Amino acid sequence: MRRIVAILIATLVLPSISVSASDTPFDFFIDEEVVIHPDETVQFRIAWHNIVGDERHFAISLNNSDSNISVEDLPIDWTRVGSGRLGEMMINVTVLPNSNYETISFGLNITCQEVPDWSIIHDVDVIVSRWSNLNFGANDGSSFYVQQNVNTSLAVNISNNAGFDDLIKVRMNTNSNWQYGFVGDENNDDEVHIELDDGEYIFINFWIITPSIVDGAPLAGTGPTFTLEAESNLDKRVESWTFSLEMQTFHNMTVDIVDDNLSIEPGDDGRLEVTIRNNGNVDTYLDASLKLGNLNDDRIEAENWTVAIFNAFEFQSLEPNESRVIEIGFDAPNTNAGTFDVELIVMPQSFPQRASSVMISSVIDWQRSGTISTNNDNCSTVQWNQTCQQSIEIENTGNFFENFMLFVIDDSGMEFEITSEPIGLSKGSSASIPLNMTTFDGAEGLLPASATVQLKLESGELVDSISISSSTAPRVNWLWENAASSVTSNRLEVVVTMRNEGNTADGLIVRMSSSYFTEMSFIPPNNAIIEDGTINIRSFEVIDIEKGSNFTFRAWAEIPDDQNSNDEFYLNITAHSRLAEENPFYYSANTSFDAAAKTADEENSVVNSLTDFVATFFAIIWAWKWIIFATLVSALMINKSLRDRQSRLEYAALNKPPTDAQEQPEDWMAEFANKKQSIPEITESPQIPSEVFTGMFQAVGGERKPSAQPVDSQLVGAASTVLDHHDTMAVKTKLDDLASDIAEGEISKPHSANVALPDDIVPVTARTVPTPKNEPDVRDMLDLDDLDL
Incomplete structure (x- = not known):
């Protein structure tokens, strides 16, 4: 049910197309005429197109026809054509044999069912x-080799063998864009009309302009195809001749891209890329060279410059329109200025007439620069009335030797001195130059100082600068200007006056200590800083004591x-400067005292101490x-466990069967050390x-006979020749006998027992198959030591 509802909704949504009965339903495409010969049947094409939104049906019938014409294969039923569809059909038209040479006609009636x-x-x-009977005097498939940018003239004859005079129309058909034309084409419509009598032949003259070879095209041996067509005025038949033009070989090299002039550093080398193309x-093989004056080579050395060609790959050919990037390397002299120009010549190998050249050059780029820096900051403060040396590091970051100058500007708070002599540095080298920093006489402490050190070329051009900052170090110098001590009422009393002799305002932190623990205290000055709520003052602080001022405390x-x-x-007083706490100032006062009288209780002190020790233990x-x-x-449990373990080990060692140590293959050399039998003693011979x-030997064998004289070598050679001759004759005799036996039929035959073995013999190999042995299953022994607690 839901599908039906969906179909209805879709039908309502679709737009409705109204078609009027008066609309033209079809477009038909039918030729206006047809050429035919007597007693000939030709096919006639009828095409159609349904141009409305619904399918239509049409019918074709013969309306009228000449008596000499027969029209066949017309459809007898309606032809169905869908909306927007195309179609065609072929009908056969025949003219009777006795028809006159005239123009006759037939009509078609087309109707639509809807x-x-x-x-x-x-x-x-x-x-x-x-x-008609037109014939060209050349066969199809002719080829002609042509060159580029050439107006090629061609001629071909055509003959008329129809038995009637004819007027022919000649035209050219091709897919190429090459220019062509006919001789005698007065209106430049690329056609020519020629009257040709029966049995006559005539030459058709035409020309084709071959284009330039661009980007390797057209390739050698290739070219377009042309068809020369001659249409007869008798029956519109077309006679054609097809030929092709093939380009001849053309070798050429061009320089497409050249990089900008090469800039290189003094004494350095670099390469410049050049793109060449076939x-x-x-x-084609590339032939590249460099030319400078009368020099022409792939490597040139002149004026301390060296120029060479790289990656030319002259033994690898370049295909048409293929590019290759070659490199021109320049090796510059170690000077700070210079230019070198050279001519690059490229050409196809063995074709110098098509050489191309381009000028390339290189220039030495002198980079002049430097840096200035400090290695450390050991002169952040300079001691009063002293000189500090700050190390200034300068580096030549240019690409050639350079002379630098140092200048100090905008200095204040201190005297800054540096050398004014030129400093020569080679490429990449550096030097340390001392900068002397001296404080002014009587300068205030913490006086700031600064200066700017400039690095310049000899020409005065500024290349770098650095700012130096420092200050005059504070000078801490406190004097015990007045100090006195006295004893009053079993007290040691001290009065101290301190004076600031430094170069800036300072403060002090004053502390006291004594050699015995006893009550003591400061009586600080009014402006002192002390801890709140303190009865006996052990320390105090005073600040901002101006240069040359003093203060007193008790x-x-x-x-x-x-x-x-x-x-x-002893009563010791220590004063620390707020500016330099690591350098304290000391003052000490002392006096003597007598021992106190002993009491009876002290005699029992030894006994009391021994009793306390025993009680504490x-x-x-x-x-x-x-x-x-x-x-x-x-400890008792561990001792018992160790003894039980030792007993079990001894029991297991008694019950264990003796086993031989497993011999390893690598221990075979040790067997030679085990002597299994005693070595016999060698009996000493008399x-x-x-x-x-010697006398005993000669008594048995006789006196020594002299050796015989050697035989003459010529005699030995003659004897060898005779023996070899006899051996050769013996071998030849055996061969002659063997040949005679074979000729008479006496040849060797196989032995009677030499027969073929049967094919069904099965070899017995079961006795060679080893029998597997079952290894005994030996259980591992239980180690009772693992059961120890």
């Missing part, structure tokens, strides 16, 4: 013509009176009682003098 009021009547003229139409300490012996009592033991108990129990041994 539009009854619409119809078409189309008349076709039938031209009954004589037979602009011919055939594979201090006291109780002299000890409970010591067991006489001694010296037992208290410690009682506090650690459980830890000591646990340690003892653990010693006989050599004279006695």
Whole structure:
């Protein structure tokens, strides 16, 4: 149900197209005439197009026809054509043999089934013509080699063998854009009309302009195809002749792209790229060279310059329109200025008449630059009335030797001095130049100082600069201008006056200490800074004491009176500058005191100390009682476990069967050290003098006979020749006998037992198959040690 509803909705949504019955339903395409010969049947084409939105049906019938014409294969039913569809059909038109050479006609009536009021009547003229017979004097497939930019003239003859005079129309048909024309074409319509009598022949003269070879095209051996057509005025028949033009080989090289002039550093080298291209139409080898004056080579050395060609690949051919990038390398001399121009010549190999050249050059680019910097900052402050040396690092970042100058400008707060001599530096080198920084006489502490150091060329051109900043270091110098001590009422009292002799305002942090613990205190000046709520002041601070000013403070300490012996009592005062706390100032006052009287209670001090020691020892033991108990129990358990383990190991060693150590293959050399039998002792043989041994040997064998004289070599050669001759004759005799036996039929035959073995023999190989052995399953021994707790 839902599908039906969807179809209805879609039908309502679709736009409706209204078609009127009076609309033209078809477009028909039918020729106006047809050429035919007597007793000939030709096909006639009828095409149509349905130009309305619905399908239509049409019918074609013969309206009228001449008596000498027969029209066949017309459809007898309606022809269905869908909306917008195209179609065609072929009908056969025949002229009777006895028809005259005239123009006759037939008519077609076309109607539409859906539009009854619409119809078409189309008349076709039938031209009954004589037979034409035109023939070109050349066969199809002719080829002609041509060159570029040439007006090629061609001529071909055509003959009329029809038996009637004819008027022919000659034209050219081709897909190329090459220009062509006919001789005698007065109106420049690329056609020519020629009257040709029966049995006559005539030459058709025409020309074709070959274009220039551009980007390697047309290739050598290729070219367009032309068809020369001659249309007869008798029966409109067309006779054609097809030929092609093929381009000849053309070798050419061009320079397409050249980089800008090469800029290189002094003493450096670089390469400049040049793009060359085979602009011919055939594979070509490159021939590249450099020319300077009378020099012409692929490498030139002149004026301390070296120029060479790289990546020319002259043994690899370039295809038509193929490009290659070659490099021209320049090696410049180590000078700061110079230019070198050279001519690059490229041409196809063995074709110097088509050479191309271009000028290329290189120039030395002198880069002049430098940097200035500091290695460290060890002169951030300069001590009062002293000189500090700051190291200035300069570097030649240019590409050639350079002389630099240093200048100090905008200096203040201090004296800055640096050398004024030229500083020569080679490429990439550097030098350290000292900068002397001296404070002014009597300068205030912390006086800021700054200056700018400029790095310039000898010509005065500024290349770099750096700012230097520093200050005069504060000078800390406190003097104990007045200091006095006295003892009053068992107190050591001190009065101190300190004076700031430095070069800037300063402050002090004053502390006190004594050699014995006792009560003591400062009585600071009114402007001192002390800790709030402190009764006995052990330290205080004073600030902003101007240069040349002083301040006074007092201090006291109780002299000890409970010591067991006489001694010296010291009261030490330490003052630290706020500007230099690492350099303190010291003042010390001292006095002596007597020992205090001994009492009876002190005599029992030794006994009391021993009693306290014993009590403390037992208290410690009682506090650690459980830890000591646990340690003892653990020790007993571990001792018992170790003894049981040793017993099990001894028992297992007694029950274990003896086993031989497994011999390893690499231990075979050790077997030679195990002597399995005793080495026999060599019995010493008796010693006989050599004279006695010689006499005994001659007594048995006789005196030594002299050696025979060697036989003459010529005699040995003659004997060898005779023996070789006899051996050769013996071999020839055997060969003659063997040949005679073979000729008589006495040849060797196989032995009677030499027969073929049967094919069904099966070899027995079961006895060679090894029998697998089952390895015994040996269980691993249980290590009882793993059960130890």
